[in-house]
Amino acid sequence: MIIVIDGLNKHKFPDILDEMYRLRARVFEGRLGWDVHVTDGKEIDEFDALDPAHVVCLDEDGDVVGCMRLLQTTGPHMLADVFYQLLDGEPPLRSSRIWEATRFCVDTKKLTGTKKRNSISYVTSEVMVGAFEYAREAGVLDAVAVIDPVMNRVMKRSRNAPYDYLGTPKPMGVVTAMAALMDCSDERIDGxxxxxxxxxxxxxxxxxxxxxxxxxxxxxxxxSTGDDSLGALQQYCYEQVTQADSPEEMNAALALAETLSRNMGIPPSEKLKQLSQARAERRQESSIAAPTD
Structure with a gap:
């Protein structure tokens, strides 16, 4: 099951993106030994800051089990700025109708079940279908990807063979890399x-x-009725509010309580609810009374 996360909806899914970055770290650094940048268990590079489209596969448990990144070639992209040696001196592709597909990976450790939808092959195909259908609907004609010979064979077996290659294969670290072209056609998707x-x-x-x-x-x-630590946290917030020496300190303490309630599932006490409501009413009254030019 595929969700595409891009610049328009990424604010809804920061946690799914985090799980995707963690999967990438486990695969690219942990399993493949690539020289990638991992921080706090997440593999994120400079191209993730360009608002690419992330094609993310969720399994029946809601776990992230596969992903791929799609990025326009009109700006910075990996083939132009990282793997340019593959092009043999030719200029990189630049077109709004050609996208780059990178950071494809699947969770091989999770996908060990015997059911078809739990297989590596099925998730690989589902990510590919999602990526090509999403790109096709966006008016994209072709996708370019840097792959290795193993992935090249996988794609050929799954009726997803590249129709052409750019430049020539070259050793990149412990693998050989090649730049492959795939059309976003109905025939490919159907296959x-x-x-x-x-x-x-x-x-x-x-x-x-x-x-x-x-x-x-x-x-x-x-x-809260069965958790002493929660009650203590609520009491701490209440004390910070009641002992505030200035309106600024009170606002900061109330903001902390509201953040805990919103992000950690901690229900505010009735006293804090009353104080928060009073603060909101004071803000509204100040806004109404404020002079205008």
Missing amino acids: IREFAGIDHDVFLTDDQARALFDKTHKPAPID
């Missing part, structure tokens, strides 16, 4: 679907993806 037995719509809506991921990843709200 991948037939190979994997995918006859349904692979895309989730934003709401469906949110609900599926939250099913197992969102912390359940804590019951």
